[in-house]
Amino acid sequence: MVTSRDRAVDGLRVAALLAGLGLHSVIPYMSGHAPDLLWAVRDDARSVACDYLFWWGRCAQAQTFFLIAGFAAARLRETQSARDFLAGRWRRLGVPLVAGIVFVLPVVAAIWAAG
Numbered sequence: 001m002v003t004s005r006d007r008a009v010d011g012l013r014v015a016a017l018l019a020g021l022g023l024h025s026v027i028p029y030m031s032g033h034a035p036d037l038l039w040a041v042r043d044d045a046r047s048v049a050c051d052y053l054f055w056w057g058r059c060a061q062a063q064t065f066f067l068i069a070g071f072a073a074a075r076l077r078e079t080q081s082a083r084d085f086l087a088g089r090w091r092r093l094g095v096p097l098v099a100g101i102v103f104v105l106p107v108v109a110a111i112w113a114a115g
Contacts, residue, residue: 006075009068016064023057026050034058040112 029050
């Protein structure tokens with residue numbers, strides 16, 4: 001049974017989170033345009049360096065989060081039955097996702113449409 005947290009995994013999670021913040025902070029300053037990315041704010045002070053940071057982050061950051069999530073889920077699954085594991089996943093991921101789609105997304109879409 002695994003009961004202790006791995007501080008190295010937590011550190012990697014924090015690093016990936018900070019990389020995500022950096023990724024999103026350079027989007028207004030990109031000289032190019034990501035074809036599938038809608039972003040409301042653009043700045044006249046643009047830089048190719050921001051393009052490189054964005055594309056590197058987009059390639060590495062999400063995959064790092066998936067790797068960490070898989071590692072943590074595998075460790076958690078060792079301590080729970082499949083039913084308890086899936087119920088916990090639903091509570092932690094499914095409920096906030098559905099609530100966000102129902103309550104937050106319409107408000108954000110309305111604000112975005114209003115300009």
